[in-house]
Amino acid sequence: MNGTTALLFALTLAVGAGVGFFLRKKLIEGNQADIEKQRLLIIENAIHEAEQIKKEKLLQVKEEIYQSKNEAELEIKNSRKNIENEQRRLERKLDKVHEELNDLKDKETDLTSRERKLTAKEQTVVERENEAKLLIVEQQQKLEKIAGVSCDEAKRLLIESIESEARMDAAKRLTRIENEMKLEADRKGKNILALAIARYAGDYVADKTVSMVPLPNDEMKGRIIGREGRNIRAIEAATGIDIIIDDTPEAVILSGFNPIRREIARQSLLQLISDGRIHPARIEEVVAKVTHDLDVEIKEAGEKATFDVGVHGMHVDLINLIGRLKYRSSYGQNILQHSLEVAFLCGVMAAELGIDVKKAKRAGLLHDIGKAVDHEVEGSHAVIGRDLAKKYGEREDIVYAIGAHHEDQPPQSVLDVLVQSADALSGARPGARKEMLQSYVKRLEDLEKIANAFAGVEKSYAVQAGRDLRIIVNSQQVGDDAATLMSRDIAKAIEEQLTYPGQIRVTVIRETRAVEYAK
Template sequence: MDLSSHPFVIAALGLVGGSLLGFVLRKVIVEGNEKNIKIQSRQIIENAIVEAEQLKKEALLQSKEAAYQVKQALEEELSLERDELRDEQKQLKRKRDSLKREWDNFDRKQTEIYNSERRLQAQEVEWQEKHKEIDQLLAQKRYELSKVAGITEDEAKKLLMDSLESEARMDAAKRLARIENEMKVEADRKGKNILALAISRYAGDYVADRTVSMVPLPSEEMKGRIIGREGRNIRAIEAATGIDIIIDDTPEAVILSGFNPVRREVARLALLQLINDGRIHPGRIEEVVDKVTKELEITMREAGEQATFDVGAHGVHVELINILGRLKYRTSYGQNVLQHSLEVSFLCGIMASELGVDVKVAKRAGLLHDIGKAVDHEVEGSHAIIGRDLAKKYGEPDEVVYAIGAHHEEQPPMSVIDILVQSADALSGARPGARKEMLQSYVKRLEDLEAIANEFNGVEKSYAIQAGRDLRIIVDSNKVKDEDATLLSQDIAKAIESKLTYPGQIRVTVIRETRVVEYAK
């Protein structure tokens, strides 16, 4: 059987032949590709080597350039440091030369001091020898004088000391009198000019407030309505206000009496509203008193604000303004304290401007100097110290705080502002008609003045005149000499200052009269 003619065999042979041919062709292609790949790889490697060499050269150049730049920077820095070192060396050299010159001067001065000490020691020895000679001569002279005078050395010393003391006292008294007269004339002239200017520039009206309040009534029938059934209305008013209501025979009026002037004003305003309203019963009384109290607080705050505005005192704490407004209803010896504070403030400002002192601080201290009087019935202590503590608490300047505490000398005055507040306070309170004093206290002050003067040796009589502003003293001319009169007036003035409290100043005049009587026969 012929297999080559069979179709299956032919196909198989064709397939095998094709496979062999394909294998041969693939091998040929692969060998060609491998050759190409080797050639390309060789070229890539050669190119990489070339590029690496170039990169290496470039990196080397960059590193050299960077190193050169670093070297340049270091050289510049070293050059600067060398320049600085040269400058420091020059400075050190100059300082060394200066120290050397100073040291040479020190050596020279030390040598001079040593030589001076040697000379002083020699002079001291010489002086000691001379002192010994003088002491021997003095002892010899004393012995001779004691033999001639017939008294001992101690007795002679005592006589000499007494004589010298008497002469020195007389000479000192004469000089003191002359100096004091000159100072008094100049001080009086300047003081009077300043006070006169202050008084003339400030002309404040004054109206004395009463310590009790009187409420007018439309009719006598209103007294019964105020009292109420079984006195319940008057008791309700007194309980709500803390003020005593006095209903007496005074026609168509009732009197309000109380220690606190603010409460007394509340009672007065409340009673006036109740009378105008006509409805008077305990419930209505409490309502009106509460309403009037709030209105009065607003009024007092407005009064305090107005006072600070008038004197130009800005930045005062609101609590101090409220306390200052309460002074509107406070009196001292019949003088309204708020008006007095304003007057003191203006006087302080005028005098401060004449003396070249801070006007604003002076006016502020004058306005607040009596702030403690608004609460002195609620807090223990003098009103000056209470006011000082209040001002310090609410951030007032130190000058103002100290002036408030010093205006009655509870603490010594330290500045011109303190003296101005004292002077303005005394001037405002002591001027005619400013304050009212009871007859008993007035007479007592005159008696105290005369009693203080009569305690001194040599005083025969004393008279307090001009409302206690002038004290005339008549002395025994045999006991008090003209020179002693000056010292006596000073001692009496100091005693008055230490023992009495008074506004303004008191003039002490010592009168010494010598009478010589002879009879013609």
């Protein structure tokens, strides 16, 4: 209200000042009476407007006060409602707490009662336990008196008995486990060998110590011999191979143990026959050219072999030696084909055993590398191959596997045994190696002869093409242990006295028969 009055007072002063100014002006310009009338009229109008403004402001203030009062009442009402709701919720919680407190009191009472009962039972159990101990002591004393053995002595005897039984049981289980492991190892080994054989099938190139060169006609024989035999002597001197010209129609025979020289002589002679110019100078020229071409072919054969097997980083001289194996043979089996087959078999078995496949293939490919030079260097091909591989920077385990594949040194790792097994598989497969019938029959006879020389042998049979020697012994003269020793002695005698490809299994059979006749 004070604010409104001040506002009205200020408005009145402003209006009065304006009116005063207006009146002074009118007094100067015109009629004083008119000015007075106008002044009064203006003052009345100003007062009327001021009263009107005052009323409007009072109404506005009253409306605002009324609205604020309504809002305050509504807020108070909502607050009271919330307080009432919260109070009811707290009352419900308080009731629930009282109920839970009553439940806890009931449970506490129950637990106290149970505790008293358990305490009483525990006391009863302790009393009974003491009584049982007294009874046990009494019974123990009675038993010791009856048995004549003290309690400690009885415990010791019982422990010794149990320990002895446990030792016997452990020994039986150990023997059973050992036999099972042997059978499992034998089965697993056979499976791996069979899988390796089944997954690889190689071709064989039969090679001989002689080569036959066809001629267009028999007159060519005279041209090969030349005047006073100068042409044939020039060919033999240039190649180191003997040329046999006999009654064989339209053919000459080249004889020599070195297959590479024999191949050089064969290709040279074919080119000379095709060319028609046969004289010493031309012979030397052709032999030199064929030798160079064959060296290139040997290198390509070695590179192809390493590529087929998947070995890399091999010394170039080793690659050339591998290529030379293409013209070498053993028991009619081409050595390069044999080496490739051994490499693949090693890879298959290594994959089955979970060892390095590339390393196994590398050792298998190089295992017979000594046969490429064994006519030029003294010693077995395994030792020569080992030295060559070491010379050209092969890894130590591969070098050792090469030297151990014919047991020139004892096997020390799985890789050594793999190479041995793959070599035996490749050589022992049917058709892999060829022998003359007489030498084959003689080897079977020698096997049976060696077996029959041992005391207690009744019969012996060389079966499986001489790969398996089965011996039947007299059960009265040879026991089980002696049969085991006999198989080892016969195998050792075969190794010392015979030369054979692959390996020979010696089986000693001992049986006891009980015969009775029902009459």
